Amino acid sequence: MTTAPPDSPETTPSTEAAAKPFMRTIKSFVKRAGRTTAGQAKAFEELGPQFLLPYRKGAIDLLAVYADSTGTAGQKGTPKPVVLEIGFGMGEATAKIAATLPDTNFLCCEVHEPGVGALLKRIGENHLTNIRICNHDAVEVIDHMLPLQSLDGVHIFFPDPWHKTKHNKRRLIQSPLIAKLAARLKVGGYLHCATDWEPYAQQILEVLTAEPLLKNRALATHPELMGYAPKPHYRPLTKFENRGIRLGHGVWDLVFERV
Numbered sequence: 001m002t003t004a005p006p007d008s009p010e011t012t013p014s015t016e017a018a019a020k021p022f023m024r025t026i027k028s029f030v031k032r033a034g035r036t037t038a039g040q041a042k043a044f045e046e047l048g049p050q051f052l053l054p055y056r057k058g059a060i061d062l063l064a065v066y067a068d069s070t071g072t073a074g075q076k077g078t079p080k081p082v083v084l085e086i087g088f089g090m091g092e093a094t095a096k097i098a099a100t101l102p103d104t105n106f107l108c109c110e111v112h113e114p115g116v117g118a119l120l121k122r123i124g125e126n127h128l129t130n131i132r133i134c135n136h137d138a139v140e141v142i143d144h145m146l147p148l149q150s151l152d153g154v155h156i157f158f159p160d161p162w163h164k165t166k167h168n169k170r171r172l173i174q175s176p177l178i179a180k181l182a183a184r185l186k187v188g189g190y191l192h193c194a195t196d197w198e199p200y201a202q203q204i205l206e207v208l209t210a211e212p213l214l215k216n217r218a219l220a221t222h223p224e225l226m227g228y229a230p231k232p233h234y235r236p237l238t239k240f241e242n243r244g245i246r247l248g249h250g251v252w253d254l255v256f257e258r259v
């Protein structure tokens with residue numbers, strides 16, 4: 001799924017003895033090469049202005065982000081819940097979930113430009129109004145744009161597994177990021193992860209269990225699954241997952257709640 005990049009140093013020694021070392025943040029992705037198709041480019045041009053949310057270094061008002069189309073639900077004007085998705089790939093699951101849950105707004109982050117074009121295309125084809133896309137590193141979006149207790153849910157489906165031990169440090173799901181996400185969830189909100197790589201599933205279970213602001217929903221409802229959850233109804237089986245199932249591979253869902 002992902003080609004492993006050469007290891008990059010975490011710090012670069014300064015030439016000035018007393019200078020602080022320059023910290024280079026380890027990224028959870030490498031920008032993959034990939035051609036944007038003519039259809040995706042057209043979607044960028046026609047739908048980008050309405051559905052792309054530019055990255056900025058300042059908190060955003062999530063209600064205002066969706067105000068022009070679907071910021072409120074029903075006659076009482078109750079704000080719709082907002083779910084953040086990190087790393088939607090080509091957007092197959094994202095578009096299906098947005099269609100299944102029309103009364104939820106989705107803020108979807110992806111660094112892979114052809115993927116962003118592909119999701120814009122699906123938005124157009126399926127007449128979806130409840131998605132906004134930020135074509136930027138989700139870690140920076142969380143740090144700079146999302147207020148505390150502003151999210152009702154977070155989806156992280158099949159994050160890059162970074163199989164090799166020396167690349168495990170690139171994995172997205174690690175304690176510092178989960179603490180930031182937990183702080184941005186409203187009380188009662190949820191964090192849903194899924195992976196097909198068992199060692200990563202075990203790591204995710206450990207990291208989420210160790211976060212004091214999160215509680216594992218499945219422990220009460222499905223204790224026999226040892227911390228994992230049954231696949232929630234809204235998460236569709238993608239082509240990729242169906243192929244894995246045919247090959248006998250496992251998939252692990254994890255659903256935790258903000259306390």
Ligand SMILES: C[S@@+](CC[C@H](N)C(=O)[O-])C[C@H]1O[C@@H](n2cnc3c(N)ncnc32)[C@H](O)[C@@H]1O
Pocket residue numbers: 001028029086087088089090093109110111112115136137138139156157158159160161172238240
């Ligand atoms: C293995 S793919 C899974 C895609 C999709 N969720 C699926 O289930 O098919 C992981 C995706 O996460 C994206 N990604 C990784 N780190 C990211 C980050 N920090 N911010 C935004 N996207 C990221 C990658 O570009 C890649 O498209």
